[in-house]
Amino acid sequence: MQTKKRHLIKTVLCAVAACGAATPAMADTYPSKSVRMIIPFPPGGTLDVVGRMLAQQLGEQMGQSFVVENRPGGNGTIGAAAVARSEADGYTLLFNASTFISAPMTMKSVLYDTDRDFTPVASVAKAPMSVSINKDLPISDVKSLVAYAKANPGKMTFAVGSIGSAGHLATELLRRSGNLDFMIVPYRGTAPALQDLIGGRIDGFIDPILGSLSYHQSGMLKVVAVTSEERAGNLPDVATVGETIPGYAFYSWYGLWGPKNLPDDIAARLNSEVGKALEVMEPTLKEQGLLSSPGSIEDFRQFQKQEMDRMKKIITEGNIRAE
Secondary structure, eight states, X not given: OHHHHHHHHHHHHHHHHHHHHHGGGHHHHOOSSOEEEEESSOTTSHHHHHHHHXXXXXXXXXXXXXXXXXXXXXXXXXXXXXXXXXXXXXXXXXXXXXXXXXXXXXXSOOSSOTTTSEEEEXXXXXXXXXXXXXXXXXXXSHHHHHHHHHHSTTTOEEEESSTTSHHHHHXXXXXXXXXXXXXXXXXSSHHHHHHHHHHTSOSEEEEEHHHHHXXXXXXXXXXXXXXXXXXXXXXXXXXXXXXXXXXXOOEEEEEXXXXXXXXXXXXXXXXXXXXXXXXXXXXXXXXXXXEEOOOOHHHHHHHHHHHHHHHHHHHHHHTOOOO
């Protein structure tokens, strides 16, 4: 009996060891089929543009297609929840913006925990934002924006594409940093907000530069400032908000996540491939006013934590809540 028992234990231990030995080899065969990349917002926005660019480049590098699936709704939470529920095998990934971190902080309940239910994989890019103003207003820079808002307390309106978005937090930070009194008007997406800004139904809007750049160039609206620490390469003549309101800076940023328990070797392989992809993508990103932000998984994890703390402070002080 003892001999049989020892044999059984030995067999189990050998099997466990074999599984452990096989784990590092998973990344060698990954991916062996197409990978689904969920973007939890509609097509056409900056997030979608960058995500599709990354998906195409990863597919070329890794020999399997990375298929983008737009799954909008719930301010990005529906698509994110689908990834949280997926199998942790690397074949379902989430490409999302910083709204992924901030939006749940404004909601009563979310079907996942941002920290617990996802594996950070890679930081991809930072997006400086533009402060866009209706072309008919007597505003050409931050100084005149501040003067106009103070001369019309409570009357000026700023759109936000969604509650808790980077644009919302950047707008709230502008209001608090400049000690300004203006109304924030929520919209269901950036497209209708931009259309109302152009049509004169809204006075201002803060969103990634890529969304407003063509309208600015055609004279349909005015970009009077950018939210980055330095002037944007594709808008070199437009000053930063910080040049007038010291210390102000805000970015939207994009990253890649997998579900919790994503194998370390697959996460590491994806992180490495994203880094290679960004080397190829960087000139195009730069042309569009975006800053590539490659780094290790640990770099991304620490950055995410710092951003969560910063966003929580803005949301709490601004009493930002989704209805």
